[in-house]
C-alpha cells in the first residue's frame with residue numbers, strides 16, 4: 001500500500017492511508033526488547049510494570065509468553081509476586097522513581113524499554129527541580145507516563161489543556177481563591193503544593209503524546225504571563241523552557257490533519273475516517289479528535305472485533321470517551337475511507353479492520369494478502385539520537 005502512494009482500491013472502496021501512522025520508533029523498540037527478554041531469560045519469571053504499550057493484541061501476546069502484566073486496577077499495583085532474580089520489564093512510557101527504587105531494592109533484573117524521548121522529558125523535569133522551579137506538566141494526571149514524569153519533580157502541577165493553563169496563568173497574574181485552586185487540581189499537584197508560593201518559578205514539560213500545538217500554546221501563554229508579572233529582564237529567573245515534544249506524535253497528528261483538511265478537493269476527499277488504536281491510548285484519542293473537530297465522521301476502534309460485517313455495525317469510541325454503536329454504518333456505493341492508527345498499533349490490526357470494511361461493501365470478499373501496509377519497509381527514526389539525553 002505504501003508503494004502505491006498510501007492508496008488502495010478494493011471494489012468501490014478507496015482507502016487513503018495517512019502519510020505517518022502506527023508504530024513509532026519508541027514503541028517498536030520496546031516491543032522488540034520485551035520479546036527478546038523472553039528469549040534471553042527462558043527460565044526466569046518475567047513481569048512488566050504495566051501494559052508495555054496500549055495495544056490489546058501485543059499485551060495478549062506477552063501474556064501468552066508467560067510475561068505477567070502488573071496493572072493498577074484501582075487499588076494500586078500488586079508487586080507481591082515479584083521476587084529477587086525475577087526479570088522486570090519497564091514499559092515504553094517508563095516507571096516512577098519510587099517504583100524503580102523499590103524494584104532495585106528487591107534485587108530484580110531490569111529490562112528498561114523506556115523511550116529515550118520520554119527520558120528526555122524526565123531530564124528536563126529533573127533540571128527544573130535542581131533549579132527550584134515548579135514543573136508545569138501538560139498531560140493527564142492519571143496517565144502512566146505523566147505519573148512517571150511527575151515523580152522526577154520536587155514540585156509539580158499537571159494541566160490537561162489550554163483552559164486549565166489559562167486558569168493557572170490568571171492565578172499567577174491576579175491571584176484568586178486559593179482553596180478553589182487546590183480543589184480544582186487536587187489530583188494534579190505535588191504534596192504540599194502552594195499556588196501562592198510555587199508558581200513563582202516554573203518550567204514546562206509535557207506528556208509526549210499530547211497535542212503538540214496545545215503544548216506550544218501553553219508554553220507561550222506561560223512565558224507571556226511570567227514576562228508580564230516579572231518583566232522581560234527577569235524572565236529567565238522565572239521561566240525555563242525546553243523542547244521535549246516527540247516528533248512521532250506530531251507527525252501522526254499532522255498526517256491526519258492533512259487527510260481531513262482537503263475535503264473541498266474531490267481528488268483528496270474522504271467520506272469518513274477510521275482510527276485504529278487501543279481505547280486507553282492517549283495519542284490515539286488525539287488522532288480521533290482531529291477529524292471530529294474538522295467535522296469529518298470518524299470511527300475509533302481498537303480492533304476489527306468492533307466491526308460486525310454481517311450487521312453493517314460498528315462499535316466505536318468518540319474523543320470524549322463515549323462508546324457508541326452505529327448501525328447501519330456504511331452506505332451503499334463508492335466510498336473513500338481515510339485511515340490512521342495510534343503509535344502502539346501493529347499494522348496487522350489496521351489490515352484486519354480494512355478487511356471488515358471490504359466485507360461489508362462486498363460480502364463475497366475473502367481477504368486480501370497483498371494489502372500489506374509495508375510500514376516496516378520504511379522504518380522511521382523520529383528523533384535525533386545526538387539530542388537525546390540518556
Ligand code: SF4
Pocket residue numbers: 024025026027092093115116117118208209246247248249343382
Ligand atoms: S510516541 Fe514518541 S515518546 Fe512515545 S514511545 Fe513513541 S517515539 Fe517515544
